[in-house]
Amino acid sequence: MRNAAVPDAAAAPAPTPSTAPIADDLPAGSTPRAEVATGVRMSLAAGLGMFPLGIAFGVLVMQTGLPWWVAPGLSVALFAGSVELLLVGLMVVGTPLATIALTILLVNFRHVFYAFSFPLHVVRHPLARCYSLYALIDEAYAVTAASPGTWNRFRLLAMQAAFHSYWVGGGIVGVAIASFLPGRIEGLEYALCALFITLTLDACRSRRQLPSLLLAGLAYTVAAVVAPGSALFVGLLAFVALLLGRYQLLRRRERLRERRHA
Amino acid sequence: MPEPGYFLAVMGIGFVLTFALRAMPFAILQPLRDSRAVATMALWMPVGILAILTVSTLRTSLDADPARLLPAAIATAVTIAVHLLGGRRTVLSVGLGTATFVVLVNLG
Numbered sequence: 453m454r455n456a457a458v459p460d461a462a463a464a465p466a467p468t469p470s471t472a473p474i475a476d477d478l479p480a481g482s483t484p485r486a487e488v489a490t491g492v493r494m495s496l497a498a499g500l501g502m503f504p505l506g507i508a509f510g511v512l513v514m515q516t517g518l519p520w521w522v523a524p525g526l527s528v529a530l531f532a533g534s535v536e537l538l539l540v541g542l543m544v545v546g547t548p549l550a551t552i553a554l555t556i557l558l559v560n561f562r563h564v565f566y567a568f569s570f571p572l573h574v575v576r577h578p579l580a581r582c583y584s585l586y587a588l589i590d591e592a593y594a595v596t597a598a599s600p601g602t603w604n605r606f607r608l609l610a611m612q613a614a615f616h617s618y619w620v621g622g623g624i625v626g627v628a629i630a631s632f633l634p635g636r637i638e639g640l641e642y643a644l645c646a647l648f649i650t651l652t653l654d655a656c657r658s659r660r661q662l663p664s665l666l667l668a669g670l671a672y673t674v675a676a677v678v679a680p681g682s683a684l685f686v687g688l689l690a691f692v693a694l695l696l697g698r699y700q701l702l703r704r705r706e707r708l709r710e711r712r713h714a
Numbered sequence: 715m716p717e718p719g720y721f722l723a724v725m726g727i728g729f730v731l732t733f734a735l736r737a738m739p740f741a742i743l744q745p746l747r748d749s750r751a752v753a754t755m756a757l758w759m760p761v762g763i764l765a766i767l768t769v770s771t772l773r774t775s776l777d778a779d780p781a782r783l784l785p786a787a788i789a790t791a792v793t794i795a796v797h798l799l800g801g802r803r804t805v806l807s808v809g810l811g812t813a814t815f816v817v818l819v820n821l822g
Binding site: 501504526532546549553557558566641645648650652653654669671676684692699 | 754
């Protein structure tokens, strides 16, 4: 994916003031159709992961006994893979909406930080901007971040729409597969545990992440003992509270150090 | 099984919250970018939240059937080993870990 992006970056000329306004920010000699094709091509590598996961999501929805339309419904409404997989387990036991809202907020909170470098500015039409925002998934952020400065509205929107179709399409294929399966495949829901394990490992690459990991362990353990019925809700809240405390501690230590130097 | 209205409510809440989280920072980009508290929390939060989700999903799965403790432990070890030794290819790690669990649960 990254290799495919480099020649594009090299081919895109720096916009010169004389031609920039007319050319709609396209690379010289390119057409909207070619840009759409490039956008789709750049979606393929990440799509290779999204489509099978979408199938697993569709199968899981069917096998937990939820109505089939929950799979495309969630994928269209949220378009956020890990949260959707998580919601299957939460919905089947009728988890209160407040817990669901907090879980969605905290799990998707990372999206807040994508704004710093996502090239939304290349999309000008208000509706298209809304779509680009709505479809700002992890993969879209990652691909744009890997080749900054090469994006125009055709390329960006085509890539995001391609991601969207892989995810919704995978879910529908999963629903179809599950309806042909003779019986239930026990243990398929472990896919979500495995996904979270790999995400945790990816987020925890240096020893500096260790305090957060320990605080999270503490928060969840206490929550599981104090409120076993809503350990996820209480645990997440306690973790955020502990982190805020840690931040206050850090600032106080810094202030003390400054005073000593002064 | 909950009512259809409950599923629709979850979808509605999910749409509003997810879209708001994705759109909001573009509207209030400047103050957020300069906030050290937000930047620090952004650095600290992901690993802990993901760890809590991992443990929580494992626990839900074990609550349903305590006999799955051993399969879950083995599958978790497989997932971690494949991920760290196999070059962090998520589809591979999740695929092999899940396959391990499915085979162990259906054989047992």
